[in-house]
Amino acid sequence: MYVAVVLDSFLDCSDQQNVVIMVRFREKNCSRKRTADCQQKQELYTAFILQKENLETLEAIGFLSSELGVLPSDFSYTGIKDKKAITYQAMVVKKVTPERLKEVGSTIERKGMKVSNIHSVHQHLRLGQLKGNHFDIIVRDLKHQGNDTSANLKERISEAIENVKKNGFINYYGPQRFGQGQNVHTDQIGLALLNEEMVHVVTTAEESANKYIIQEVVLPMAGHNVKYPNNKVGQQYHKMLTSDGLQMCRFRVPALQLNIPGCYRHILKHPHNLSYHFSDDSVKEIGTGDNHLDESKDSLCLSFGLDPSCYATVCLREIMKCDL
Known part of the structure; x- marks a missing residue:
């Protein structure tokens, strides 16, 4: 029996018993994958x-x-x-x-x-590589209410900040995510493409144990790879999905190369290394291009870190007890 070997080609060779063996060798460094890798490295x-x-x-x-x-x-x-x-x-x-x-x-x-x-x-950045954000924020024009003195105001602000330190804040999306100040909000644009809503749900392990804490509760963001709860919250979610005509939606739009697997979002978040101090000195206007505030009034200087996809405006909203 004979074996014919030819690199990168086929050659048939048979013996008297009509046995045919075809052997093809590919050079070790000629794989398609390697070619793509080399291009990426270049x-x-x-x-x-x-x-x-x-x-x-x-x-x-x-x-x-x-x-x-x-x-x-x-x-x-x-x-x-x-x-x-x-x-x-x-x-x-x-x-x-x-x-x-x-x-x-x-x-x-x-x-x-x-x-x-x-x-x-050697490579570009990818979504998901961000570990978080740090914020240094100045809140100006602190206003007294009623017969409050400056000391009373600072005491109430300190109490609010300590409360956020201890208990965290509800992890809403910030208004800028929806196109604050625009006639057509980004959520309406998303609704026109595919639409997604959010509901509360607990994770599988917590659900099976029938026990969980508030820090473990998450919101499912609609997609083809998320689980929705079998309770009133889930019923409300499906009701809203149906009202938008998305009850049968697979969350894929091939024409737009749009694929939404969905994800889970914690409803409660805590700021990291939150610190603050009060200042009665004038502070230079930063980054806005205009200033209609009285710089001589008390200011609150805050410094803290947040996890990815958390909004400083939402944390401030919890501290200041008002919409921003």
């Missing part, structure tokens, strides 16, 4: 910290892409930062060298941006 990625003031994140990316001669889609980042603030966030840009990014520093600075910690990396 891509040029530069990481940096973007500081911006009074700019939307996408607006800042638009300026940067124009100056660097790349597309906005060549930038990767892990979230959108507020406009009316001085914000810092990690970004990665493709097809731009660190030297080239440094060259545009003076130009973008005139538009309210700075870049720092510039260095080469």
Whole structure:
């Protein structure tokens, strides 16, 4: 019996017993996957910290892409930062060298941006890599109620802050998530595409044990890979879903390449390392471009961290007992 071996091709060879053996060897370094990996390794990625003031994140990316001669889609980042603030966030840009990014520093600075910690990396940023956010916030124009003195006001504020430290705050989405100040809110746009609602639910382990604590309760965000409760909350969820014509929705829109698996969101969150102090000194206006407040009045300075997808405005709402 004979065996014919030819690299990357087939050759039939038979003996007197009409036995045919076909052997094909592929060179070790010629796999398709390796070719794709090599292309990815050859891509040029530069990481940096973007500081911006009074700019939307996408607006800042638009300026940067124009100056660097790349597309906005060549930038990767892990979230959108507020406009009316001085914000810092990690970004990665493709097809731009660190030297080239440094060259545009003076130009973008005139538009309210700075870049720092510039260095080469091997890949872009992905959603989910963000571990959280830190906030330094000044609340101005603290107002007394009735016959309250300054001491009474500070005492009530301190009590509210300590309460949030201990008990946390309900993890609502911030109003900016829905397009605050716009005629058509983003939730209405989402409804037109697919629509999702939220309800309260407990996790499987808690449900089977029939025991849970408030910190473990989550909201399911509608999608094809989430479980809904078999109780009145679940009934209300399905009722609302039906009212929007989505009772049979698979949460996939192939034409838009839209795929929503859904997720779970804790209803209660705690700020990390929350600290504060009062100031009766005038504080410079930051990041808003206008100021109609009396800077001479008492101010509250707050510093805290939040988990990803938590909103500082919602935490402040709990402390201040009013909508922002």
